[in-house]
Amino acid sequence: MNNPATSKRVRDGRLPQKFDRKFKTMIMHAGEILKRRGLLTPEQLEQSRQSDSPSVVQAAIELGFVAERDALEALAEEVGLDYIDLREAEIDLKALEGFPQKLIYRQSLFPIAFQDGSIVVATSDPLDLYPLDEASAATGKNIIPVVAERAEIARLVKQHLGVGSETVEGLMAAVVDDDVELLDAFESDGSELSEMAQEASVVRLVNEILLEAIETRASDIHIETQSDGIQIRYRIDGILHPQPAPPEINRFQAAIISRLKIMARMNIAEKRLPQDGRIKLRVHGREVDIRLSVIPMIHGEGLVMRVLDKSSMVFNLEGLGMNPEIYRVFSKIIEYPHGIVLVTGPTGSGKTTTLYSSLLQIRSPETKIITTEDPVEYQLDGINQIQVHSKIGLTFAASLRSILRHDPDVVLVGEIRDLETAENAIQASLTGHLVFSTLHTNDAAGAFTRMGDMGVEPFLVAGTVEAVLAQRLVRRLCKHCKTPSTAAKSEFPSDFPWDRAGDAVIYQNVGCRECRQVGYAGRMGIYELLVTSDTIRQLAQDRASSWDIRREAVKNGMRTLRMDAWDKVIAGQTSVDEVLRVTKGEAIA
Secondary structure, X not given: OOHHHOOHHHOOOOOOHHHHHHHHHHOOOXXXXXHHOOXXXXXXXXXXXXXXXXXXXXXXXXXXXXXXXXXXXXXXXXXXXEEOOOOOOOOOHHHHOOOOHHHHHHOOEEEEEEEOOEEEXXXXXXXXXXXXXXXXXXXXXXXXXXXXXXXXXXXXXXXXXXXXHHHXXXXXXXXXXXXXXXXXOOXXXXXXXXXXXOOHHHHHHHHHHHHHHHHOOOOEEEEEEEOOEEEEEEEEOOEEEEOOOOHHHXXXXXXXXXXXXXXXXXXXXXXXXXXXXXXXXXXXXXXXXXXXXXXXXXXXXXXXXXXXXXXXXXXXXXXXXXXXXXXXXXXXXXXXXOEEEEEEOOOOOOHHHHHHHHHHHHOOOOOOEEEEEOOOOOOOOOOEEEEOEHHHOEOHHHHHHHHHHHOOOEEEEOOOOOHHHHHHHHHHHHOOOEEEEEEOOOOOXXXXXXXXXXXXXXXXXHHHEEEEEEEEEXXXXXXXXXXXXXXXXXXXXXXXXXXXXXXXXXXXXXXXXXXXXXXXXXXXEEEEEEEOOXXXXXXXXXXXXXXXXXXXXXXXXXXXXXXXXXXXXXXXXXXXXXXHHHOOOOOOO
């Protein structure tokens, strides 16, 4: 254990005597202490006293008058304790053995080390003596308190005891918090399973799983039933991360799944067929949509939830990470009066973000834009959006036929999946409309052959497709811990453009507390823009292979996904390993 947690003031393993003497008077005057130390003005102190928060200090922190660390350091010094930064401290997990978990969760305590037969315990409330006395009585050991931020204690709880562990520990006594608010109300069907899924403890456990995913910027939540219990994984920046969870959570597997199905208005009695639903939440004041898919597995039902955090999305075409030249050309193309513009890539590659950003860039009072999507992921002001309902016959193709009777200038079709949709999109472009859509192909050139495979006549594809933008997402290097690569040139891929790199520093990922030890934080796009030239139109009409079309496009100056990714590496934005993970090697002749 580092020295900050073992001050000479508490080295004998006992609570400082003056802590007990001052406690009763100081708890009433904590705000005065902060004022005396210059951390609060008289006006700020008065505002904090009028707040609804449990304490003046907490109110001052919530109102932004004082940083939590500054306040805790001042109060700790006043009672003779040490402040410790848990991000820098070494944690001895053996100290958790036999320590009352109810004190960890309810009083925000965390044992971090042993010292001379005593237990060093972090607390976020240096003025509350009684939980420390209770811990001493329960463990039979002296307690050495140190002061730490509440958020850091909560981080240690989730890291070492697992997501949802707080709710599991206090299952019968849990109180539902209002951090997560369900916007669509529902009524219980009266079944035993439904009633169990709506118990306060289960509700809080599910809320904890959702809240943790949102706070860690997860795009998807995977809840899978295995032979040995339930597994929870979050997809963060495109990579799945298993989440630690207490073994006791397995007992509530059925209740967790039922609660989520109820929230999504699904049939909780149906466990043999796949189901899809949607959950609307308000989390810390911001709206979050969750798309839920349930599929029956061998050991039970498996759930995947796509998290759509509306407040975190910014649709700005220029800010997506496009090469300046690609952005310049693409910005001109999306202002064409007619034709088809396709965006291709696998699921989760950012196609929707690119299309929404494009629509918002060309949006104006003089332009009518209508979209047909499955589902409508984000609601855009000034744009008319249609939700596809295949079960009642409102498909992409059917909605597209109706859209054309509403006098649009620009049409977005969520995805071209079949011949009917493709033909309707082509018909729309031929009658003077600009049509945006997506395809699932590996590169830009594959879009031409893919539409041909659907049965579209080659001359129609050649005559209407104006450009194809292929894209992927690569993780950004963490700016706090990235470090120059130590690899020799011979270890780099053979197609790495050393001629363009020059003296640029190539960075690699390391990992730190800011990025959860991953080495990456956030993602950015890599792009491949194929503008349809006369030569490419001829190749498409002649049913040429995607390889021939790709080779001709590169000859005309198209930069491939791999080339664009290498530019991001040279700019210090991502790593070589990340490029190798997302793209495949090229051998353009």
